[in-house]
Amino acid sequence: MLKAKSQVFQKFQHFYAMVEREIGMLLKALMTDNGREYTSNELEEYCRKHGIRHEKTELGTTQHNGVVERMNITIVEKL
Numbered sequence: 793m794l795k796a797k798s799q800v801f802q803k804f805q806h807f808y809a810m811v812e813r814e815i816g817m818l819l820k821a822l823m824t825d826n827g828r829e830y831t832s833n834e835l836e837e838y839c840r841k842h843g844i845r846h847e848k849t850e851l852g853t854t855q856h857n858g859v860v861e862r863m864n865i866t867i868v869e870k871l
Contacts, residue, residue, distance in 0.1 A: 797827070797828070797829040798829070800829040800830065800832075800835070801829075801832060801834050801835050801838070804822075804835065804838070805838065808842065808844075818843075819842075819844055820843075820844065820845060821844065821845040821846075821847055822839060822844055822845070822846050822847065823847045823848075823849075823863065824846070824847075824848055824849070825848065825849050826848050826849060826850075830848070831848070
């Protein structure tokens with residue numbers, strides 16, 4: 793778990809490396825809400841550099857944010 797939202801980029805880099813090495817699969821897409829922690833230039837550049845499509849939900853659509861949150865929980869539980 794994150795102690796602060798500022799840790800998102802660092803944790804994402806760790807997650808990406810883990811998926812690639814331990815599971816042997818490439819991460820193709822990242823789906824997030826439009827929270828500031830997910831829209832940093834660092835994260836955008838990292839995704840672009842590694843060929844990861846960054847999909848963001850529309851602003852003000854809480855029903856989409858719920859979909860993203862449930863998908864994140866599902867992924868974490870599978871690991």
